[in-house]
Amino acid sequence: xxxxxxxxxxxxxxxxxxxxxxxxxxxxxxxxxxxxxxxxxxxxxxxxxxxxxxxxxxxxxxxxxxxxxxxxxxxxxxxxxxxxxxxxxxxxxxxxxxxxxxxxxxxxxxxxxxxxxxxxxxxxxxxxxxxxxxxxxxxxxxxxxxxxxxxxxxxxxxxxxxxxxxxxxxxxxxxxxxxxxxxxxxxxxxxxxxxxxxxxxxxxxxxxxxxxxxxxxxxxxxxxxxxxxxxxxxxxxxxxxxxxxxxxxxxxxxxxxxxxxxxxxxxxxxxxxxxxxxxxx
Numbered sequence: 001x002x003x004x005x006x007x008x009x010x011x012x013x014x015x016x017x018x019x020x021x022x023x024x025x026x027x028x029x030x031x032x033x034x035x036x037x038x039x040x041x042x043x044x045x046x047x048x049x050x051x052x053x054x055x056x057x058x059x060x061x062x063x064x065x066x067x068x069x070x071x072x073x074x075x076x077x078x079x080x081x082x083x084x085x086x087x088x089x090x091x092x093x094x095x096x097x098x099x100x101x102x103x104x105x106x107x108x109x110x111x112x113x114x115x116x117x118x119x120x121x122x123x124x125x126x127x128x129x130x131x132x133x134x135x136x137x138x139x140x141x142x143x144x145x146x147x148x149x150x151x152x153x154x155x156x157x158x159x160x161x162x163x164x165x166x167x168x169x170x171x172x173x174x175x176x177x178x179x180x181x182x183x184x185x186x187x188x189x190x191x192x193x194x195x196x197x198x199x200x201x202x203x204x205x206x207x208x209x210x211x212x213x214x215x216x217x218x219x220x221x222x223x224x225x226x227x228x229x230x231x232x233x234x235x236x237x238x239x240x241x242x243x244x245x246x247x248x249x250x251x252x253x254x255x256x257x258x259x260x261x262x263x264x265x266x267x268x269x270x271x272x273x274x275x276x277x278x279x280x281x
Contacts, residue, residue: 065092068099069112073172084119084167088112091134110152111138113172121162121186128160147175154178158204162186171196180204182228187211190229195220206230206252213237214258219244228252230276240265250274 066089070076078085092112097104111134123129131141139146143157152173158180165188166181177199186208194203195217201224210232218227219241225248235257242251243265251269254276262277 064099065089065097065108068105068108072105073109073112073169074116084116085169087119088115091115095134106151107138109172113169114138114141114144114152114155116167116169120167121164121184126157126160126162149175151175154180156180157184159183164188166191166194168193170194173197175199178202178204181208183207185209189213190215190218190234192217194218197221198223200224201247202226204228205232208232210234214239216241218242221245222247224248225271226250226252230254230256232256234258236260238263242266243268245269246271248272252276 066079069089074085079089080086089112092108092115095111097108097111099105099108115132115134118129118132123132128142137150138144138152139150143155143160144152145154145156147153152175154177155173156178159182162181162184164186166186168191170179170191171193174197176197179197179200180202182204183206186205187210189212190205190210192215194215197203198220200221203221203224204226206228207230210229211234213236214229214234216239218239221227222245224245227242227245227248228250230252231254233256237260238253238258240263242248243263246269248269249271251266251272251274266272266275
């Protein structure tokens with residue numbers, strides 16, 4: 001016999017609760033009141049004082065002009081306030097000359113040498129000092145002539161009321177052929193540096209008030225054809241070094257206070273045509 005299949009009771013599903021779900025309200029974040037910073041006690045700021053006025057200082061150019069001159073021509077002690085060297089330097093400091101430029105160096109030496117000469121010989125009292133300003137070309141100054149290279153070739157200031165001394169700085173005029181300062185009121189000794197002017201062919205210093213001994217360095221002027229130191233107050237012996245000036249044609253030593261015998265070396269001056277030596281009466 002066939003066994004009947006078991007009867008399965010139907011599964012009744014559980015009832016679904018369709019009532020709406022109530023969600024708890026979100027808790028709002030607490031509101032933070034803004035913090036007011038405590039007031040800061042700020043001290044009043046004092047106004048910045050205006051900078052003090054600065055004393056004028058030499059420019060780099062003017063300072064180096066002095067250094068250049070000390071190195072090449074003049075010792076530092078010569079630049080004391082009021083000296084001819086100081087006055088000449090102050091004039092040069094107003095120029096646009098640059099001692100670091102080789103093309104300016106010769107002009108610096110030449111201008112400084114002449115302006116020192118000007119102040120040392122009372123230039124403001126000369127009969128004629130036209131053009132003797134640092135703002136004018138040296139070759140346009142009264143009494144000066146130049147060669148094609150604008151180097152001083154002659155300085156002729158005879159009878160021009162020069163007084164004072166001939167400064168040693170004149171040695172910078174190494175291209176000079178003629179120096180004529182006769183019939184003035186120059187005083188003091190003839191500087192030994194006169195021997196540096198080896199290009200000179202004429203040195204004329206007669207009728208002044210020069211004194212001391214004629215320096216032996218004068219013998220280095222081997223190109224000299226005329227030497228005139230007459231009518232001054234030179235004393236001592238005539239330097240034997242004059243015999244080294246073999247191109248000498250005129251030697252004028254009259255009216256001085258020189259003593260001793262004539263140096264035999266003068267006999268070597270075979271070109272000598274004029275020789276004037278006699279004493280003051």
